Amino acid sequence: MTVYLGSQPNVLIADNNLAYQALVKKGAVFGGRPEGMKKIFPSRFSHKTVALSSYGGIWRVLRRNLVGTEGVLYPPRIKSYSHIRKRVLDNLVAQLIRDSKDGQGHVYVREPFRHAIISFLFLLCFGDNIDENKIQEFEATQKRFTVVSTRVIKAYVIAQKLWKTVFKSVWNEFEDVLNSIEILIGSFIQARKKMKQKNEGGNNIESSSSSSSSSSSALSYIDTLLELDVQDGNDKVNSLDEADILSLCLEFVNPGTDSISTALQWVMANVVKYSGVQANIFSEMNQVVEQGQEWIKENDLQKMPYLKAVILESLRRHPPVNLVTAPHMVTEDVELAGYLILKGTPVYFWIPDMGRDPNLWDDPMEFNPERFLSSDNNKNGQQNIFDITGNKEIKMMPFGAGRRICPGLGVSMHNLEYLAANLVWCFEWTLVNGENVDLSEKIGLTTDLKNPLRACISPRVR
Numbered sequence: 001m002t003v004y005l006g007s008q009p010n011v012l013i014a015d016n017n018l019a020y021q022a023l024v025k026k027g028a029v030f031g032g033r034p035e036g037m038k039k040i041f042p043s044r045f046s047h048k049t050v051a052l053s054s055y056g057g058i059w060r061v062l063r064r065n066l067v068g069t070e071g072v073l074y075p076p077r078i079k080s081y082s083h084i085r086k087r088v089l090d091n092l093v094a095q096l097i098r099d100s101k102d103g104q105g106h107v108y109v110r111e112p113f114r115h116a117i118i119s120f121l122f123l124l125c126f127g128d129n130i131d132e133n134k135i136q137e138f139e140a141t142q143k144r145f146t147v148v149s150t151r152v153i154k155a156y157v158i159a160q161k162l163w164k165t166v167f168k169s170v171w172n173e174f175e176d177v178l179n180s181i182e183i184l185i186g187s188f189i190q191a192r193k194k195m196k197q198k199n200e201g202g203n204n205i206e207s208s209s210s211s212s213s214s215s216s217s218a219l220s221y222i223d224t225l226l227e228l229d230v231q232d233g234n235d236k237v238n239s240l241d242e243a244d245i246l247s248l249c250l251e252f253v254n255p256g257t258d259s260i261s262t263a264l265q266w267v268m269a270n271v272v273k274y275s276g277v278q279a280n281i282f283s284e285m286n287q288v289v290e291q292g293q294e295w296i297k298e299n300d301l302q303k304m305p306y307l308k309a310v311i312l313e314s315l316r317r318h319p320p321v322n323l324v325t326a327p328h329m330v331t332e333d334v335e336l337a338g339y340l341i342l343k344g345t346p347v348y349f350w351i352p353d354m355g356r357d358p359n360l361w362d363d364p365m366e367f368n369p370e371r372f373l374s375s376d377n378n379k380n381g382q383q384n385i386f387d388i389t390g391n392k393e394i395k396m397m398p399f400g401a402g403r404r405i406c407p408g409l410g411v412s413m414h415n416l417e418y419l420a421a422n423l424v425w426c427f428e429w430t431l432v433n434g435e436n437v438d439l440s441e442k443i444g445l446t447t448d449l450k451n452p453l454r455a456c457i458s459p460r461v462r
Protein backbone atom coordinates (compact mmCIF):
# COMPACT_ATOMS: atom_id res chain seq x y z
CA MET A 1 0.00 0.00 0.00
CA THR A 2 1.07 3.59 -0.59
CA VAL A 3 -0.26 6.52 1.43
CA TYR A 4 -0.75 9.96 -0.07
CA LEU A 5 -1.43 13.02 2.05
CA GLY A 6 -3.25 15.68 0.07
CA SER A 7 -6.46 16.01 -1.89
CA GLN A 8 -5.60 14.45 -5.24
CA PRO A 9 -8.05 11.79 -6.49
CA ASN A 10 -5.97 8.84 -5.28
CA VAL A 11 -5.44 10.28 -1.84
CA LEU A 12 -6.32 8.40 1.31
CA ILE A 13 -6.08 11.10 3.92
CA ALA A 14 -6.38 14.85 3.35
CA ASP A 15 -5.43 17.20 6.13
CA ASN A 16 -2.60 19.63 6.79
CA ASN A 17 -2.69 18.75 10.44
CA LEU A 18 -1.92 15.13 9.57
CA ALA A 19 1.07 16.20 7.53
CA TYR A 20 2.24 18.12 10.58
CA GLN A 21 1.83 15.11 12.82
CA ALA A 22 3.58 12.82 10.39
CA LEU A 23 6.50 15.03 9.47
CA VAL A 24 7.14 16.91 12.69
CA LYS A 25 5.73 14.95 15.62
CA LYS A 26 6.47 11.48 14.26
CA GLY A 27 9.33 12.61 12.06
CA ALA A 28 11.69 9.76 12.87
CA VAL A 29 9.03 7.17 12.04
CA PHE A 30 8.21 8.88 8.75
CA GLY A 31 11.86 9.58 7.91
CA GLY A 32 12.80 6.44 6.01
CA ARG A 33 13.32 6.07 2.26
CA PRO A 34 11.81 3.16 0.33
CA GLU A 35 14.42 0.61 -0.72
CA GLY A 36 12.87 0.46 -4.21
CA MET A 37 14.41 3.82 -5.06
CA LYS A 38 17.88 2.41 -4.58
CA LYS A 39 17.27 -0.59 -6.82
CA ILE A 40 16.66 1.66 -9.83
CA PHE A 41 20.23 2.79 -10.11
CA PRO A 42 23.17 0.54 -10.95
CA SER A 43 25.65 -0.36 -8.22
CA ARG A 44 28.40 1.94 -9.57
CA PHE A 45 26.10 4.78 -8.65
CA SER A 46 26.45 5.06 -4.87
CA HIS A 47 23.36 5.15 -2.67
CA LYS A 48 25.23 6.95 0.06
CA THR A 49 23.47 10.27 -0.47
CA VAL A 50 21.44 12.46 1.87
CA ALA A 51 18.15 11.95 0.04
CA LEU A 52 18.50 8.19 -0.43
CA SER A 53 19.78 7.30 3.04
CA SER A 54 17.29 6.11 5.58
CA TYR A 55 17.08 8.03 8.81
CA GLY A 56 20.15 6.95 10.82
CA GLY A 57 23.92 7.28 11.23
CA ILE A 58 25.06 7.74 7.61
CA TRP A 59 22.21 10.14 6.81
CA ARG A 60 23.09 12.20 9.90
CA VAL A 61 26.80 12.47 8.97
CA LEU A 62 26.09 13.38 5.33
CA ARG A 63 23.42 15.88 6.23
CA ARG A 64 25.56 17.53 8.91
CA ASN A 65 28.39 17.78 6.40
CA LEU A 66 26.07 19.69 4.09
CA VAL A 67 24.20 21.99 6.41
CA GLY A 68 25.96 21.75 9.81
CA THR A 69 28.48 24.32 11.07
CA GLU A 70 31.25 23.01 8.78
CA GLY A 71 29.01 22.68 5.72
CA VAL A 72 28.68 24.90 2.67
CA LEU A 73 24.93 25.31 3.24
CA TYR A 74 25.32 26.30 6.91
CA PRO A 75 23.02 29.36 6.96
CA PRO A 76 25.58 31.90 8.36
CA ARG A 77 28.04 30.84 5.63
CA ILE A 78 25.61 31.48 2.77
CA LYS A 79 26.42 35.19 2.50
CA SER A 80 30.14 34.46 2.19
CA TYR A 81 29.44 33.24 -1.35
CA SER A 82 28.38 36.72 -2.47
CA HIS A 83 31.23 36.85 -5.03
CA ILE A 84 29.82 33.76 -6.75
CA ARG A 85 26.30 35.22 -6.74
CA LYS A 86 27.57 38.50 -8.21
CA ARG A 87 29.46 36.67 -10.97
CA VAL A 88 26.31 34.71 -11.80
CA LEU A 89 24.14 37.84 -11.70
CA ASP A 90 26.44 39.76 -14.06
CA ASN A 91 26.36 36.89 -16.55
CA LEU A 92 22.59 36.61 -16.30
CA VAL A 93 22.01 40.33 -16.88
CA ALA A 94 24.40 40.33 -19.85
CA GLN A 95 22.67 37.26 -21.31
CA LEU A 96 19.20 38.82 -20.97
CA ILE A 97 20.40 42.02 -22.68
CA ARG A 98 21.86 39.97 -25.55
CA ASP A 99 18.66 37.92 -25.86
CA SER A 100 16.45 41.01 -25.80
CA LYS A 101 18.42 42.55 -28.68
CA ASP A 102 17.99 39.36 -30.71
CA GLY A 103 14.33 39.07 -29.72
CA GLN A 104 13.37 42.71 -30.41
CA GLY A 105 13.02 43.58 -26.73
CA HIS A 106 11.56 40.37 -25.40
CA VAL A 107 13.23 37.42 -23.72
CA TYR A 108 12.46 33.83 -22.74
CA VAL A 109 13.74 33.41 -19.21
CA ARG A 110 13.74 29.66 -18.58
CA GLU A 111 17.17 28.80 -20.02
CA PRO A 112 19.03 31.91 -18.76
CA PHE A 113 17.61 31.31 -15.25
CA ARG A 114 18.57 27.66 -15.38
CA HIS A 115 22.10 28.52 -16.49
CA ALA A 116 22.44 31.06 -13.67
CA ILE A 117 21.40 28.58 -10.99
CA ILE A 118 23.45 25.67 -12.27
CA SER A 119 26.48 27.98 -12.46
CA PHE A 120 25.98 29.01 -8.84
CA LEU A 121 25.58 25.46 -7.52
CA PHE A 122 28.41 24.19 -9.73
CA LEU A 123 30.87 26.80 -8.43
CA LEU A 124 29.79 26.12 -4.84
CA CYS A 125 30.24 22.41 -5.40
CA PHE A 126 33.51 22.24 -7.35
CA GLY A 127 35.28 25.50 -6.51
CA ASP A 128 34.83 29.15 -7.40
CA ASN A 129 37.88 29.32 -9.68
CA ILE A 130 36.45 27.23 -12.53
CA ASP A 131 36.01 28.77 -15.98
CA GLU A 132 32.72 29.40 -17.77
CA ASN A 133 33.46 26.82 -20.52
CA LYS A 134 33.73 24.04 -17.90
CA ILE A 135 30.38 25.10 -16.47
CA GLN A 136 28.85 24.86 -19.94
CA GLU A 137 30.36 21.43 -20.54
CA PHE A 138 28.98 20.23 -17.21
CA GLU A 139 25.58 21.76 -17.88
CA ALA A 140 25.26 19.97 -21.23
CA THR A 141 26.17 16.62 -19.66
CA GLN A 142 23.91 17.23 -16.67
CA LYS A 143 20.96 18.02 -18.97
CA ARG A 144 21.54 14.73 -20.78
CA PHE A 145 21.78 12.95 -17.44
CA THR A 146 18.40 14.40 -16.32
CA VAL A 147 16.70 13.34 -19.56
CA VAL A 148 18.13 9.82 -19.44
CA SER A 149 17.41 9.41 -15.70
CA THR A 150 13.75 10.19 -16.35
CA ARG A 151 13.75 7.43 -18.99
CA VAL A 152 15.40 5.08 -16.49
CA ILE A 153 12.72 5.77 -13.88
CA LYS A 154 9.97 5.16 -16.46
CA ALA A 155 11.66 1.92 -17.56
CA TYR A 156 11.92 0.80 -13.94
CA VAL A 157 8.25 1.57 -13.29
CA ILE A 158 7.26 -0.57 -16.29
CA ALA A 159 9.70 -3.48 -16.05
CA GLN A 160 10.91 -3.30 -12.42
CA LYS A 161 14.03 -5.48 -11.84
CA LEU A 162 14.12 -6.49 -15.51
CA TRP A 163 14.37 -2.94 -16.82
CA LYS A 164 18.00 -3.23 -17.92
CA THR A 165 17.17 -6.23 -20.13
CA VAL A 166 13.81 -5.02 -21.41
CA PHE A 167 14.99 -1.47 -22.10
CA LYS A 168 18.55 -2.24 -23.20
CA SER A 169 18.96 0.98 -25.19
CA VAL A 170 18.00 3.06 -22.14
CA TRP A 171 20.51 1.12 -20.07
CA ASN A 172 23.27 1.71 -22.68
CA GLU A 173 22.44 5.39 -22.84
CA PHE A 174 22.53 5.61 -19.06
CA GLU A 175 25.93 3.88 -18.92
CA ASP A 176 27.23 6.29 -21.55
CA VAL A 177 26.09 9.45 -19.78
CA LEU A 178 27.36 8.12 -16.45
CA ASN A 179 30.79 7.59 -18.05
CA SER A 180 30.86 11.18 -19.28
CA ILE A 181 29.83 12.50 -15.87
CA GLU A 182 32.40 10.33 -14.09
CA ILE A 183 35.19 11.61 -16.31
CA LEU A 184 34.12 15.22 -15.92
CA ILE A 185 33.58 15.17 -12.17
CA GLY A 186 36.75 13.07 -11.74
CA SER A 187 38.72 15.86 -13.44
CA PHE A 188 37.23 18.50 -11.09
CA ILE A 189 38.08 16.38 -8.05
CA GLN A 190 41.66 15.88 -9.24
CA ALA A 191 42.07 19.60 -9.93
CA ARG A 192 40.75 20.45 -6.49
CA LYS A 193 43.03 17.89 -4.81
CA LYS A 194 46.05 19.34 -6.64
CA MET A 195 45.09 22.86 -5.63
CA LYS A 196 44.75 21.80 -2.00
CA GLN A 197 48.15 20.13 -2.05
CA LYS A 198 49.65 23.31 -3.48
CA ASN A 199 48.02 25.39 -0.77
CA GLU A 200 49.03 23.06 2.06
CA GLY A 201 51.15 24.69 4.70
CA GLY A 202 50.15 28.07 3.39
CA ASN A 203 46.64 29.30 2.77
CA ASN A 204 43.63 28.26 4.72
CA ILE A 205 41.08 27.26 2.12
CA GLU A 206 38.42 29.51 3.66
CA SER A 207 40.58 32.49 4.27
CA SER A 208 40.74 34.36 0.99
CA SER A 209 37.82 35.22 -1.25
CA SER A 210 39.24 35.85 -4.70
CA SER A 211 36.94 34.55 -7.41
CA SER A 212 39.00 34.70 -10.54
CA SER A 213 42.45 33.45 -9.67
CA SER A 214 43.35 29.85 -10.36
CA SER A 215 43.99 29.19 -6.66
CA SER A 216 40.47 28.99 -5.33
CA SER A 217 39.34 30.31 -2.07
CA ALA A 218 35.88 29.81 -0.63
CA LEU A 219 35.07 26.43 0.89
CA SER A 220 33.55 24.14 -1.75
CA TYR A 221 31.35 21.06 -1.23
CA ILE A 222 34.09 18.87 -2.74
CA ASP A 223 36.52 20.10 -0.05
CA THR A 224 34.19 18.91 2.68
CA LEU A 225 33.57 15.55 0.98
CA LEU A 226 37.28 14.84 0.53
CA GLU A 227 37.76 15.22 4.29
CA LEU A 228 34.69 13.31 5.38
CA ASP A 229 34.78 9.96 7.22
CA VAL A 230 31.62 7.91 7.42
CA GLN A 231 31.02 5.14 9.92
CA ASP A 232 29.67 2.18 7.98
CA GLY A 233 28.04 -0.01 10.68
CA ASN A 234 30.26 -2.25 12.85
CA ASP A 235 32.26 0.79 13.95
CA LYS A 236 34.23 0.72 10.68
CA VAL A 237 35.17 4.24 9.63
CA ASN A 238 35.75 4.82 5.91
CA SER A 239 36.39 7.86 3.80
CA LEU A 240 34.03 8.31 0.86
CA ASP A 241 35.05 6.63 -2.39
CA GLU A 242 34.81 8.25 -5.84
CA ALA A 243 31.36 6.76 -6.53
CA ASP A 244 30.04 8.23 -3.27
CA ILE A 245 31.50 11.65 -4.08
CA LEU A 246 30.09 11.54 -7.61
CA SER A 247 26.59 10.79 -6.34
CA LEU A 248 26.77 13.41 -3.62
CA CYS A 249 27.90 16.06 -6.11
CA LEU A 250 25.05 15.20 -8.46
CA GLU A 251 22.64 15.34 -5.55
CA PHE A 252 23.99 18.80 -4.75
CA VAL A 253 23.72 20.29 -8.22
CA ASN A 254 20.81 18.46 -9.91
CA PRO A 255 17.66 18.87 -7.81
CA GLY A 256 18.56 22.39 -6.68
CA THR A 257 19.05 23.62 -10.25
CA ASP A 258 15.56 22.80 -11.45
CA SER A 259 13.78 23.73 -8.25
CA ILE A 260 15.40 27.14 -7.78
CA SER A 261 15.25 28.13 -11.45
CA THR A 262 11.60 27.03 -11.73
CA ALA A 263 10.77 28.93 -8.53
CA LEU A 264 12.45 32.05 -9.96
CA GLN A 265 10.44 31.70 -13.15
CA TRP A 266 7.18 31.57 -11.15
CA VAL A 267 8.20 34.66 -9.15
CA MET A 268 8.97 36.63 -12.31
CA ALA A 269 5.79 35.38 -14.03
CA ASN A 270 3.78 36.98 -11.22
CA VAL A 271 5.91 40.13 -11.32
CA VAL A 272 5.24 40.50 -15.04
CA LYS A 273 1.55 39.60 -14.77
CA TYR A 274 0.81 41.94 -11.87
CA SER A 275 2.44 45.30 -12.60
CA GLY A 276 1.41 46.54 -9.11
CA VAL A 277 3.60 43.85 -7.53
CA GLN A 278 6.59 45.01 -9.58
CA ALA A 279 5.89 48.65 -8.68
CA ASN A 280 5.76 47.78 -4.96
CA ILE A 281 9.06 45.88 -5.08
CA PHE A 282 10.74 48.72 -6.95
CA SER A 283 9.40 51.37 -4.60
CA GLU A 284 10.56 49.36 -1.55
CA MET A 285 14.04 49.06 -3.06
CA ASN A 286 14.21 52.78 -3.74
CA GLN A 287 13.56 53.45 -0.07
CA VAL A 288 16.38 51.25 1.21
CA VAL A 289 19.25 51.49 -1.29
CA GLU A 290 21.49 54.42 -2.02
CA GLN A 291 20.77 56.55 -5.06
CA GLY A 292 22.56 55.44 -8.18
CA GLN A 293 23.47 52.04 -6.69
CA GLU A 294 24.12 49.67 -9.56
CA TRP A 295 22.89 46.47 -7.99
CA ILE A 296 21.07 45.28 -4.87
CA LYS A 297 23.58 43.98 -2.36
CA GLU A 298 23.14 41.01 -0.05
CA ASN A 299 22.68 43.15 3.08
CA ASP A 300 19.99 45.29 1.43
CA LEU A 301 17.71 42.26 1.22
CA GLN A 302 16.92 42.06 4.91
CA LYS A 303 15.32 45.51 4.67
CA MET A 304 12.83 44.34 2.05
CA PRO A 305 9.84 42.60 3.66
CA TYR A 306 7.61 43.11 0.61
CA LEU A 307 10.10 41.35 -1.66
CA LYS A 308 10.28 38.44 0.80
CA ALA A 309 6.47 38.32 0.87
CA VAL A 310 6.40 38.03 -2.94
CA ILE A 311 8.84 35.09 -2.83
CA LEU A 312 6.84 33.36 -0.07
CA GLU A 313 3.55 33.90 -1.88
CA SER A 314 5.02 32.49 -5.06
CA LEU A 315 6.33 29.40 -3.23
CA ARG A 316 2.92 28.95 -1.57
CA ARG A 317 0.90 29.31 -4.75
CA HIS A 318 3.40 27.66 -7.12
CA PRO A 319 5.66 25.27 -5.19
CA PRO A 320 8.22 24.00 -7.71
CA VAL A 321 8.47 20.57 -6.08
CA ASN A 322 5.09 18.83 -6.01
CA LEU A 323 5.47 15.41 -4.43
CA VAL A 324 8.12 15.49 -1.72
CA THR A 325 11.18 14.82 -3.92
CA ALA A 326 11.71 11.36 -2.56
CA PRO A 327 8.87 9.48 -0.88
CA HIS A 328 9.11 8.91 2.84
CA MET A 329 8.89 5.43 4.31
CA VAL A 330 7.41 4.47 7.64
CA THR A 331 10.15 2.86 9.76
CA GLU A 332 7.80 1.16 12.23
CA ASP A 333 4.05 0.52 12.46
CA VAL A 334 2.37 3.79 13.33
CA GLU A 335 -1.18 5.04 13.82
CA LEU A 336 -2.23 8.25 12.12
CA ALA A 337 -5.78 9.59 12.34
CA GLY A 338 -7.18 6.15 13.00
CA TYR A 339 -5.28 4.52 10.13
CA LEU A 340 -2.66 1.91 10.91
CA ILE A 341 0.29 2.53 8.58
CA LEU A 342 2.50 -0.50 8.43
CA LYS A 343 6.29 -0.42 8.61
CA GLY A 344 7.77 -0.07 5.11
CA THR A 345 4.78 1.80 3.63
CA PRO A 346 5.80 4.62 1.24
CA VAL A 347 4.13 7.94 2.10
CA TYR A 348 3.77 10.83 -0.35
CA PHE A 349 2.87 14.41 0.55
CA TRP A 350 1.19 16.39 -2.23
CA ILE A 351 2.91 19.71 -1.51
CA PRO A 352 0.71 22.12 -3.53
CA ASP A 353 -2.38 21.18 -1.49
CA MET A 354 -0.67 22.12 1.73
CA GLY A 355 -0.36 25.78 0.70
CA ARG A 356 -3.77 26.03 -0.98
CA ASP A 357 -5.91 24.82 1.90
CA PRO A 358 -9.00 27.09 2.07
CA ASN A 359 -9.27 26.35 5.80
CA LEU A 360 -5.94 28.06 6.34
CA TRP A 361 -5.72 30.71 3.61
CA ASP A 362 -8.24 33.29 2.42
CA ASP A 363 -8.73 33.09 -1.35
CA PRO A 364 -5.90 30.55 -1.64
CA MET A 365 -5.75 30.69 -5.45
CA GLU A 366 -5.18 34.48 -5.46
CA PHE A 367 -1.64 35.86 -5.69
CA ASN A 368 -1.58 38.17 -2.70
CA PRO A 369 1.86 38.89 -1.14
CA GLU A 370 0.26 41.16 1.46
CA ARG A 371 -0.96 38.08 3.34
CA PHE A 372 2.64 37.60 4.51
CA LEU A 373 3.02 41.15 5.79
CA SER A 374 1.97 40.80 9.37
CA SER A 375 0.97 44.06 11.04
CA ASP A 376 2.44 42.83 14.34
CA ASN A 377 5.87 44.14 15.05
CA ASN A 378 8.26 42.39 17.37
CA LYS A 379 10.30 44.11 20.06
CA ASN A 380 12.97 45.33 17.62
CA GLY A 381 10.35 46.97 15.47
CA GLN A 382 10.96 44.41 12.72
CA GLN A 383 8.22 42.55 10.92
CA ASN A 384 7.39 39.05 12.15
CA ILE A 385 8.81 36.58 9.71
CA PHE A 386 6.64 33.72 8.49
CA ASP A 387 8.02 30.35 9.62
CA ILE A 388 8.51 28.42 6.39
CA THR A 389 10.03 25.42 8.19
CA GLY A 390 6.64 24.29 9.53
CA ASN A 391 8.06 23.76 13.00
CA LYS A 392 5.09 25.41 14.72
CA GLU A 393 2.37 24.37 12.27
CA ILE A 394 2.30 23.43 8.63
CA LYS A 395 0.47 25.99 6.49
CA MET A 396 2.63 25.34 3.43
CA MET A 397 5.71 23.23 2.86
CA PRO A 398 7.54 24.02 -0.37
CA PHE A 399 10.75 22.67 1.20
CA GLY A 400 9.12 19.77 3.11
CA ALA A 401 9.12 19.81 6.91
CA GLY A 402 10.55 17.95 9.87
CA ARG A 403 13.89 16.13 9.96
CA ARG A 404 14.00 15.63 6.22
CA ILE A 405 13.31 19.28 5.42
CA CYS A 406 15.32 20.46 2.42
CA PRO A 407 18.88 21.38 3.47
CA GLY A 408 18.94 23.84 0.55
CA LEU A 409 16.18 26.01 2.07
CA GLY A 410 18.44 28.85 3.26
CA VAL A 411 20.54 29.13 0.12
CA SER A 412 17.48 28.85 -2.12
CA MET A 413 15.55 31.59 -0.33
CA HIS A 414 18.58 33.86 -0.35
CA ASN A 415 19.30 33.28 -4.04
CA LEU A 416 15.65 33.81 -4.97
CA GLU A 417 15.50 37.11 -3.10
CA TYR A 418 18.85 38.29 -4.48
CA LEU A 419 18.11 37.41 -8.10
CA ALA A 420 14.47 38.59 -8.14
CA ALA A 421 15.47 41.90 -6.51
CA ASN A 422 18.23 42.51 -9.02
CA LEU A 423 16.13 41.52 -12.01
CA VAL A 424 13.58 44.18 -11.03
CA TRP A 425 16.33 46.67 -10.16
CA CYS A 426 18.10 46.26 -13.52
CA PHE A 427 15.06 45.97 -15.83
CA GLU A 428 11.49 47.10 -16.16
CA TRP A 429 9.46 43.99 -17.01
CA THR A 430 6.36 44.26 -19.19
CA LEU A 431 4.01 42.01 -21.11
CA VAL A 432 4.78 41.24 -24.74
CA ASN A 433 2.20 43.14 -26.83
CA GLY A 434 -1.20 41.53 -26.74
CA GLU A 435 -0.07 38.62 -24.57
CA ASN A 436 -0.91 37.83 -20.99
CA VAL A 437 1.13 35.59 -18.74
CA ASP A 438 -0.30 32.08 -18.67
CA LEU A 439 0.02 30.58 -15.19
CA SER A 440 -1.05 27.06 -16.25
CA GLU A 441 1.14 24.36 -14.82
CA LYS A 442 3.06 21.52 -16.39
CA ILE A 443 3.61 18.84 -13.79
CA GLY A 444 6.80 16.83 -14.04
CA LEU A 445 9.62 16.21 -11.57
CA THR A 446 9.15 19.92 -10.85
CA THR A 447 6.01 21.96 -11.58
CA ASP A 448 6.95 24.26 -14.43
CA LEU A 449 4.97 26.86 -16.39
CA LYS A 450 3.12 25.11 -19.21
CA ASN A 451 4.04 28.01 -21.50
CA PRO A 452 7.51 29.27 -20.62
CA LEU A 453 7.58 32.89 -19.51
CA ARG A 454 8.28 35.46 -22.23
CA ALA A 455 8.46 39.16 -21.37
CA CYS A 456 9.78 42.51 -22.58
CA ILE A 457 12.64 44.01 -20.64
CA SER A 458 13.94 47.60 -20.70
CA PRO A 459 17.14 48.38 -18.81
CA ARG A 460 16.46 50.99 -16.11
CA VAL A 461 18.43 54.18 -16.48
CA ARG A 462 20.27 55.49 -13.39
Ligand code: HEM
Pocket residue numbers: 050051052063121251252253255256257259260263320321323324325326397398399400401403404405406407408409411412
Ligand atom coordinates in the same frame (compact mmCIF):
# COMPACT_ATOMS: atom_id res chain seq x y z
C1 HEM B 1 13.54 26.32 -4.46
C2 HEM B 1 14.45 25.38 -4.23
C3 HEM B 1 14.18 24.04 -3.58
C4 HEM B 1 12.99 23.44 -3.24
C5 HEM B 1 11.57 23.97 -3.45
C6 HEM B 1 13.31 22.16 -2.64
C7 HEM B 1 12.39 21.26 -2.15
C8 HEM B 1 12.71 20.09 -1.48
C9 HEM B 1 11.76 19.19 -0.91
C10 HEM B 1 10.25 19.36 -0.94
C11 HEM B 1 12.46 18.17 -0.34
C12 HEM B 1 11.88 16.93 0.34
C13 HEM B 1 11.86 17.07 1.83
C14 HEM B 1 11.32 15.82 2.47
O1 HEM B 1 11.67 14.70 2.04
O2 HEM B 1 10.54 15.95 3.40
C15 HEM B 1 13.85 18.40 -0.56
C16 HEM B 1 14.86 17.57 -0.11
C17 HEM B 1 16.18 17.77 -0.40
N1 HEM B 1 16.74 18.84 -1.07
FE1 HEM B 1 15.72 20.46 -1.78
N2 HEM B 1 14.67 22.01 -2.65
C18 HEM B 1 15.25 23.14 -3.20
C19 HEM B 1 16.60 23.39 -3.35
C20 HEM B 1 17.61 22.53 -2.99
C21 HEM B 1 19.03 22.81 -3.12
C22 HEM B 1 19.62 24.12 -3.66
C23 HEM B 1 19.71 21.70 -2.66
C24 HEM B 1 21.20 21.44 -2.57
C25 HEM B 1 22.13 22.27 -2.91
C26 HEM B 1 18.72 20.73 -2.25
C27 HEM B 1 19.02 19.48 -1.73
C28 HEM B 1 18.09 18.63 -1.16
C29 HEM B 1 18.44 17.37 -0.50
C30 HEM B 1 19.83 16.77 -0.37
C31 HEM B 1 17.24 16.83 -0.01
C32 HEM B 1 17.06 15.53 0.77
C33 HEM B 1 17.06 15.84 2.29
C34 HEM B 1 16.98 14.61 3.16
O3 HEM B 1 16.53 13.57 2.70
O4 HEM B 1 17.38 14.71 4.35
N3 HEM B 1 17.48 21.27 -2.45
N4 HEM B 1 13.99 19.59 -1.25
